[in-house]
Amino acid sequence: MKKELLRELLETKQYKQLHALLMKESEVDIAYLLQQLELEECAIAFRLLSKKQAARVFSNMDIQRQKQLVELFSETELIALVENQYMDDLVDLVEDLPANLVTRILNHASASQRQTINQLLSYPSESAGALMTTEFLSLEKEMTILEALNFIKEKGNHSKTVYTSYVCDNKKLIGVVSTKDLLLNDEKTKIEEVMKENFTYVYTHTDQEEVAQVFRKYDLMVLPVVDDEKMLVGIVTGDDVMDVMVDETNEDISKMAALEPNDKSYFQMSVFEHAKHRIVWLLVLMFSATLTGSIITKYENAFQTVPLLVSFIPMLMDTGGNCGSQSSTLIIRGIALDEIRFKEIFKVMFKEFRIALLVGSILALANGIRIFLMYQDVNIAFVVALSLIVTVILSKLIGCILPLLANRVGLDPAIMASPLITTIVDTCSILVYFNVAMHIFNL
Amino acid sequence: MKKELLRELLETKQYKQLHALLMKESEVDIAYLLQQLELEECAIAFRLLSKKQAARVFSNMDIQRQKQLVELFSETELIALVENQYMDDLVDLVEDLPANLVTRILNHASASQRQTINQLLSYPSESAGALMTTEFLSLEKEMTILEALNFIKEKGNHSKTVYTSYVCDNKKLIGVVSTKDLLLNDEKTKIEEVMKENFTYVYTHTDQEEVAQVFRKYDLMVLPVVDDEKMLVGIVTGDDVMDVMVDETNEDISKMAALEPNDKSYFQMSVFEHAKHRIVWLLVLMFSATLTGSIITKYENAFQTVPLLVSFIPMLMDTGGNCGSQSSTLIIRGIALDEIRFKEIFKVMFKEFRIALLVGSILALANGIRIFLMYQDVNIAFVVALSLIVTVILSKLIGCILPLLANRVGLDPAIMASPLITTIVDTCSILVYFNVAMHIFNL
Known part of the structure; x- marks a missing residue:
């Protein structure tokens, strides 16, 4: 969609048509488009998005616009935003926003969200713990594949990926199940029969460069992160790993040219x-x-x-x-x-x-x-x-x-x-x- | 698994136990382990693998060992190997092996495989066409989700990914369906209702660096590749893109240090x-x-x-x-x-x-x-x-x-x-x- 069309629809208040058009665009492109608008226009367009879509668009915007929007949002809007964010994006936001806005956001987070945020903030930067998110799917090993698929159907919307699920015993990670195996096997099969017990994982304190190396070596899509007791605490996904690869390369190239590395463009x-x-x-x-x-x-x-x-x-x-x-x-x-x-x-x-x-x-x-x-x-x-x-x-x-x-x-x-x-x-x-x-x- | 254990099981001919152990390991690790063995031992262990596993292990080995194994394989083994390889790996093999072995391999490829290999070899190096593979899932837009899931169950084993399927009209790509949407929606829903018509794609001649940029920008797992008539010809997956990112970085860093870039370590x-x-x-x-x-x-x-x-x-x-x-x-x-x-x-x-x-x-x-x-x-x-x-x-x-x-x-x-x-x-x-x-x- 062109910026001109977006502006025109906004100015002529053709919100229904705009909503329909926005629903078709990718969240990355919407974020880019909305960022170029004036703040008020941006907010109007933003409110036309579905809650889930809005959360994704928001996390793709730059920190300046995020700040302006948080300042502008009503309490209800903030609650919806916080509810629909992945924990890793929420933590990034908490790290980057000024203190008064952080307080506003934390006020709208649930107790468990606040606890998770604090936990994630406590991991050293550039560690797997700081990189991971906490929305993953946990299955029971006694479930059948049919039960597992129904569980995914019910909970999948809150998970960062629906293509890999985890099996824990007393919170300890004991198996990894790919949705491919769920789809390709008989639905009466038990999860313990299809789960992989020999899986790759990293610790919360593993350096992100090593995370990227493991990811590349085993051609992974997602990687579980465990604590020192091997309890599952989060997952790292491919998109985050690609960002790490670019960041690490930037860091190396900067240092190699006698520049102090930094995150900004x-x-x-x-x-x-x-x-x-x-x-x-x-x-x-x-x-x-x-x-x-x-x-x-x-x-x-x-x-x-x-x-x-x-x-x-x-x-x-x-x-x-x-x-x-x-x-x-x-x-x-x-x-x-x-x-x-x-x-x-x-x-x-x-x-x-x-x-x-x-x-x-x-x-x-x-x-x-x-x-x-x-x-x-x-x-x-x-x-x-x-x-x-x-x-x-x-x-x-x-x-x-x-x-x-x-x-x-x-x-x-x-x-x-x-x-x-x-x-x-x-x-x-x-x-x-x-x-x-x-x-x-x-x- | 340790190399010593592997050697011991081979020497004492405990093949059943070895087979059971190998089934649990990742194909990347098996390839690494087998490469360290003598060729004869390696071949014995290799024959204990399932056909599918063997194909994956093979494509993770270095070219020297691949060459030795192809020379050693019987006709039946070669057929199984070629049948179970993804087209992009097969093309890499054809590019790297000496001519006499390439002839042997092509003799065992089906007519359609040979045609695909020739097609893939014709794309310029470092293009999306040279990077892609041709094993993807095509759905019909009239299918219901249930039908689609059954189709995936049947054909999924031959596709590089089962998490994204494509809808074509007269071979023209018209929609992309994520398995997430299949799992999370009612099974009676039609594919055309859940498919995304506004999707990201690249052309066969798109440079691999641009492919990686698109991938990163939209946080993709897989990207469709079309020809100039927008007919779907292949897909590029995340693992290939990560390799491209490393290769492109190597190339840039080499040039920046007045070195001619190359692929070898x-x-x-x-x-x-x-x-x-x-x-x-x-x-x-x-x-x-x-x-x-x-x-x-x-x-x-x-x-x-x-x-x-x-x-x-x-x-x-x-x-x-x-x-x-x-x-x-x-x-x-x-x-x-x-x-x-x-x-x-x-x-x-x-x-x-x-x-x-x-x-x-x-x-x-x-x-x-x-x-x-x-x-x-x-x-x-x-x-x-x-x-x-x-x-x-x-x-x-x-x-x-x-x-x-x-x-x-x-x-x-x-x-x-x-x-x-x-x-x-x-x-x-x-x-x-x-x-x-x-x-x-x-x-």
């Missing part, structure tokens, strides 16, 4: 916020780079005698940085995907050493020949070529060792990416370069 | 393959960096007179590179997530300009003071500080403009990342620096 952040997220690393790296500078001053004598030496500094520094960041990127990504582990550090180092030897030799040869042809100076060609090989080897080794070490000591390997590696490699390449030069030119 | 690639994937960009960037070097030689006079000037080159180059890669990373990621578009280029540039002014001033102030305190030289402090501000502004602008331009002309913005930006920014910073210095020192 580019345009949502103000100039000051952007500056704040960039300045710390820039300052750290800038002052680290002055070390390389002060090393250069020690070789003043060398480049006073052979001024041409200075002109190869950028090429050496850049090549070292690029080689280092190629290696560190591969290792960081490998660690994130659980393909490379610390115990394999020597295997990785040996591999990188051989790659560096190969790559370094090609670069050295190409550049050596170029320099010789341009300046007809064997010495300077040799100095640059040799420095290149050593620099490439050093930077590839540093690039693979640092992320693995960071991971080992519990730091995020992503901080050991291009910017930091470049700064460290720069110092090495300058040292190698001038030492080789001093030797060859007898300075 | 770190250890799967040989030293030569690694070198091949790294050397081209390194050569290009190395020779580009020599430009910066040749610019420096023009200012020989300057650094012969004020040798201290050389020592600030690494710091300036690194800071410029870091600033540029911060901006380019944010923009590349924003484009990938569809948050930033080319038409917003001036908005982005204005934002980056203000951020750069703020960040650059802080860096200049910090470094200016440091230099003045260390060398008691106002002139050099001023030269470095001013060059820093200009470099930061230039690099942030270059860092945001180039990815957007690349996207505009149909290139992957990810190539405009740190390494290339750094090389370009280096030239700018050196030019700015020496020009400012010549001016201040009257050289």
Whole structure:
């Protein structure tokens, strides 16, 4: 539906027609459309939605519009909204809204809802507990499939998924039933006969990155979350996992570019916020780079005698940085995907050493020949070529060792990416370069 | 199950017990376990699986083991394997196996399977057509829910999902039915009353990155793929989309680190393959960096007179590179997530300009003071500080403009990342620096 049509129907008060049209749209698209309207128009259109639909549309809106709507809603509307929200969305709302609005919302939540909200808020951020929702279907193992299907029919509307149900014994999770098995088997079959007793699960404290890995490995649609006593407390669904995957990637890519990670999109952040997220690393790296500078001053004598030496500094520094960041990127990504582990550090180092030897030799040869042809100076060609090989080897080794070490000591390997590696490699390449030069030119 | 237990049961030929144990394990875990066994042991264990289970386990194995098993299988075994594979997995197999084995497999495929394989192979790689599978459930709009459920019971085992079915009119997709609606509504209701006529779909030629974006936006579990006449030809499921998300991220991160992307994991690639994937960009960037070097030689006079000037080159180059890669990373990621578009280029540039002014001033102030305190030289402090501000502004602008331009002309913005930006920014910073210095020192 076009925004213009929506506006026209609102202005001409053709609410019935609008209601009919809205019923056909997806909640994601409705949320996007309504957000572009003025608040009053948005509220009118919002009230045309069914309660269930309204709740879904609401949770797809951005926090600004959610805030405005909560402020505007009557008590009855708030009750309907709170009743129809999934617990994970409600918790997100409670986390993001200002305190006075949170109080209003909590006043309309039932005692059990309030308890669940508090429970969910208590889990560490980025854990399975913080990610999960609590609306799932519990079956009894003595039920027949027919009874189970009737139960799903009755309760399904309040569950985040109707395609997987759980069987508990004294609240302990003992089995998982897929609706596929309910549909494909005889309706007199007992649940205990079709339930899977060997199922994948995570704990409330499992890190969300691991949740995503488990999800991907087993091609899951939904994953049960248990507490330390293996009691079932919630479920994580595929849509949440996809969001986690994007968030985790954003976090890694940000860190790899010396940016402090955050949840907002580019345009949502103000100039000051952007500056704040960039300045710390820039300052750290800038002052680290002055070390390389002060090393250069020690070789003043060398480049006073052979001024041409200075002109190869950028090429050496850049090549070292690029080689280092190629290696560190591969290792960081490998660690994130659980393909490379610390115990394999020597295997990785040996591999990188051989790659560096190969790559370094090609670069050295190409550049050596170029320099010789341009300046007809064997010495300077040799100095640059040799420095290149050593620099490439050093930077590839540093690039693979640092992320693995960071991971080992519990730091995020992503901080050991291009910017930091470049700064460290720069110092090495300058040292190698001038030492080789001093030797060859007898300075 | 432990590998040791598996081996023991195999050696003592307790096949019944082993069969019972394997039935409980997930196909992903069985594939992982069997891959670690010797080929003969693996084949024995494999034959204990049910046909359906065997097909799933097989598609979770790596290509080496798949190849060995196909070579070993009898004709009957091959037929069972091919019959029970989903078309997308079968196509992957046909793409990866050597020609003689492909012929063997195709000999055992039915005529319609062969036709489907050829059809799927004809779609461009990384398109929805190449990603989809063809096993889905088609309902008639005149069916009642009861009839539909019976249909699913009968045919469900051959469909990749039983939770979404499709309604076609003359093969044209006209409606989507969720099993949730089948379960939650009265069984006498007609399908056309519960089917959604306003559904999300993609075309066979839609890029897989867009498929993933649509999936995430609408929190989908499965997405129908149609041809240009809107005839339904396949479906894409969540597990495939998660793989796409990881692949696309790998591709972007690789390009951003000046690596040629590829599908293999770190250890799967040989030293030569690694070198091949790294050397081209390194050569290009190395020779580009020599430009910066040749610019420096023009200012020989300057650094012969004020040798201290050389020592600030690494710091300036690194800071410029870091600033540029911060901006380019944010923009590349924003484009990938569809948050930033080319038409917003001036908005982005204005934002980056203000951020750069703020960040650059802080860096200049910090470094200016440091230099003045260390060398008691106002002139050099001023030269470095001013060059820093200009470099930061230039690099942030270059860092945001180039990815957007690349996207505009149909290139992957990810190539405009740190390494290339750094090389370009280096030239700018050196030019700015020496020009400012010549001016201040009257050289």
